[in-house]
Amino acid sequence: MVRNKPSIALLHKATIPKETTTTSMSSNMSNETIAQEENANVSYDMPNLHKIAVAQETAAREATFQEIAWGNTNHPRTSYALAPIPTSRHKRREMQEMGSEGAALASMSSDKPQRLPIRSLKAIAPGELENQGVQNPETQSMEVDKEAEKSWQQTEDILVKNTMSWIADDNAPDETLYETMKKSNGLSSIRTAYGATSTEQTLFRQYCDYLERNTSSASAMGTKEAKTAKEEIRLKEPEDYAEPFINFMTENPTVWHAIQYWENKLEKAGFSKLSPRESWNDRLEPNGKYYLNRNGTSLIAFSVGGAYQSGNGIAMVAAHSDSLTARLKPISTKNNKAGCVQLGVAPYAGALNETWWDRDLGIGGRVLVRDESGSISQKLVKLGWPIARIPTLAPHFGVGMFGQNNKETQLVPIIGLDNSDLSSSSPETFQTSAISGAKSSFISTQPPKLVNLIAKELGIENKEAIINWELELFDTQPAQLGGLEKDLIFSGRIDDKVCSWSSIEALISSSTLEKSKTSGIISMVGLFDDEEIGSLLRQGANSNFLPGTVERIVESFNDSTYSPNFLMETYAKSFLVSFDVTHATNPNFLEKYLENHAPRLNVGLTLEVDSNGHTTTDSVSTAIFQRLAEKCGQKLQTFMIRNDSRSGGTVGPMLSSKMGVRAIDVGIPQLSMHSIRATTGSKDPGLGVKMIEGVFDGWEDVDAQFAAGNGW
Known part of the structure; x- marks a missing residue:
């Protein structure tokens, strides 16, 4: 992993004398300085990813600064050196507020604070900005005037601000950074400001998260459970979810085992269990996370945004917990x-x-x-x-x-x-x-x-x-990976355990974000029993379980006398994702599929459309979901049954009609539906997690875009 061009190392700006040259800069980095930084690093009980980062930093120091710092080391005011990022979030905020010549204190170990340079940026490939048309100050006169100095400072401030926001929220889209940079400094489109690949971005996030967890101020980041959940879920690529999903499927073969598993997982993530036999008026509060079950076979879990008020909307995801x-x-x-x-x-x-x-x-x-x-x-x-x-x-x-x-x-x-x-x-x-x-x-x-x-x-x-x-x-055959490249999952009960599992994973992940503390909505998952036999029992989706839970939540947050108006207002601002598996294309029976409506495995979630009302998908809900997918960078597919075939149903129509909420039916594709053993893609559970995360994270903003008085 040692490379001479640091694509995921962290750059810190350090003030140096104007006369310092490339050669002297490299040689003047004393062994003592490097040793101090490396000692600070190894004071941790470092995992492999941290060791990799340290190795990359060490290799980078051996490279010329002509390669590292914007293709330029003789800038008259500054150059860059590699060092670990300052760790706590409040320290990063201090850095953001300080002037260009300030320096932030970062605790590199609990007992040895060390002054570090102020700027912390993701390293950009050597010369990349120049290649994209960014003007190199070195090509100008060595006498940098105040305007050029100011412009350079603004560029760095924008990069630092957006990088810090990205690290803190784990949600800032790269496009926002690009557009901001272009507007303020006339920069050309940059391929990426965070690294060439999503794998490198992931490692970068993991590195920052690891450093945060090992500082004395880590308690400010939230509960240990929340950080564990974030580490386990939010920082993964879609394929990283395959093994956890397979283990879940093997260990929890019945609906009762699955519900118990999810309850235990929610408890570890900081969710509190509610009793339907008790009042919730004194239990629920902003930033709270809760769950309840019915009959031991159905489950509802939800997290409350820090700015939630009665009448605000709910992002709801409904799947079913039962299987044939x-x-x-x-x-x-x-x-x-x-x-x-x-x-x-x-x-x-x-x-x-x-x-x-x-x-x-x-x-x-x-x-x-x-x-x-x-x-x-x-x-x-x-x-x-x-x-x-x-x-x-x-x-x-x-x-x-x-x-x-x-x-x-x-x-x-x-x-x-x-x-x-x-x-x-x-x-x-x-x-x-x-x-x-x-x-x-x-x-x-x-x-x-x-x-x-x-x-x-x-x-x-x-x-x-x-x-x-x-x-x-x-x-009893365990769930397992299959295929030449292990890009398939073979398992029983994929319908609909895969969508249920992805929903809970996404809810836990979304509830750990800093953004949730200022969110004005509720994120909710409902897993319902008896879908395969009509949903007509008390634990089914056609019962009062979901609408009754929503009504109790709205009532408990109302400071004045409760009114049904708050409930109707909530439904008008809410969105339901009916999340059930759909048919992937079987290559042996292509004639059974409608042209251009044949989903593939490992591509993305599928919009389920039915002209006879067996699903809730319409033009408005499709546009909403497509916007949510755009915001989180997910691809979508479309499935519709042929006119000469019969269609199945979902919980979507019954739930949306009971509550009057906008709704869509989407699903994870699978082969061999209703077989004792089915097939899906190894990335598909993770793609489900990522898309449902996008629903929870993006619904409040997307709802505002569609709230134009159109009666939607």
């Missing part, structure tokens, strides 16, 4: 057949199709347990090894499995063997009485070996304490 599966029947015990122990299950949505046959299936879900005091609690169980299997009929028997199969009698999973009937006078020896306890108890209706296994897994000594459960089957 097969759930155990209330009485799942079945009589043995041909020595096979079978399990009574029922398909949830479109499960038990041919993709479920001959798969290794585990069992998981929630178990309700009564303790000695009579209190009921929920425990989650995951039997993650292959337990059940739906065997196919060999083709030698004729039509085999590809005729009309009866899901009740011919698609019953096998969970074990019991040949005890061969040595018994009774053909049916597998009885529920094998479990001790009252015949009317719940456990007496379930396979005894399964009851014993779950009780052991959960550490339950008295099996009668199990009063009920909701268990389902899942594919």
Whole structure:
């Protein structure tokens, strides 16, 4: 990684005598000075990225300053030297306010403050500004007049100001810097002010963030959890999200495990749990972060902007937490057949199709347990090894499995063997009485070996304490990267766990920004159960869960007597993103896709359009979302079903009609929708995070652009 041209090292301006030349400048940087800076650096417990940066800085010192400083080292007033950036945010603000000859104090270690030069900029490739038409002061007279001096100072001030803002907010678009520089100094368009590649920008951000976390003033940056969340999420490229997503999918195979995972992640990021049974009037406050669940299978999480008031808008994202599966029947015990122990299950949505046959299936879900005091609690169980299997009929028997199969009698999973009937006078020896306890108890209706296994897994000594459960089957094959370059993700339950996961990641990331402290809106994610079966239950999107939560939030922030007018005002200023997977183009069936409406993997989110109202997308919401995508630099695709094909639905229409909010349907493309195992791109979860971050970060500004009295 050692290079002689520092593309991500940090430049600091240092005042030097006019007569200092390139040669003397290089030689006059004493070993003692370099040693002091390097000692300050290594006082940290440095991660690899910091070591890389130090190595680059060391190599840069060996390069000529003719290459480093704007292609010019003999500027009569200043030159540049490499050193770590001053670390705390308030120190950067001090630097911004100080004069050209001032110097900022930066704590390079907790006990050894060191004076550093005032300017901190991203290094620009050697001679790049000159190549773009920027005038080099060295080509002018060595006698720099006051006007030229002032112009040079303004240029540096603009660069410093925007660089600091970018570091502090992590959100300033490069175009803003370009335009500002052009207006004030007549600079030509610069390829980039922060580095040639997004990878270098990312490393630069990580470097600055690392230095911030290791200063005595780091407490001013917010909670430890928030900084951890920012480090884990905000500083990543789309492909960096693949492994975390894969791990999530493997470890959380049921809807209950997924909701519990998200609750734990939100807690670590500083979100507080709300109870629907208690008043929120004294709980909610600006800059607060909260979540609540319903039924253990649906979740709403939101962060409140520091300038939020009742009646302000909400940026909402809605996805669904459920996936196709097969759930155990209330009485799942079945009589043995041909020595096979079978399990009574029922398909949830479109499960038990041919993709479920001959798969290794585990069992998981929630178990309700009564303790000695009579209190009921929920425990989650995951039997993650292959337990059940739906065997196919060999083709030698004729039509085999590809005729009309009866899901009740011919698609019953096998969970074990019991040949005890061969040595018994009774053909049916597998009885529920094998479990001790009252015949009317719940456990007496379930396979005894399964009851014993779950009780052991959960550490339950008295099996009668199990009063009920909701268990389902899942594919035990782990989620994994695939393809020659590992640019694919193979996993079960991608629909719609991928959009749900991306939404929560984006919400946590957005809530850590400095910008959120001055935001006037609420950012919200709703993950709803039962989408695959119509959303009609209390935990579904067609319930009062989301509108009721919004109403309670608006009421709690109202200082005067609550009025429904505030709620309607909120809805008028809000925007809903219905976020569900969509169909990627299958190369083996191109004739099934509408021309110019065939999304690809690893490209970007897809706008879902349906002329019959199965989605919410229209011209206004499309224009809004396109503007949001422009602001965060994301590409969009479009999908529409052919006229000779049927269309699926989403939670978008039911939610937008209940609340009257503007809405759009977008999704992450995937192959093999409703298969037990599907495919998406390795960048797609991360592209989802980046786009939803853009929704939360940009909605307040974009709403203002569309608030022109058009009845939208």
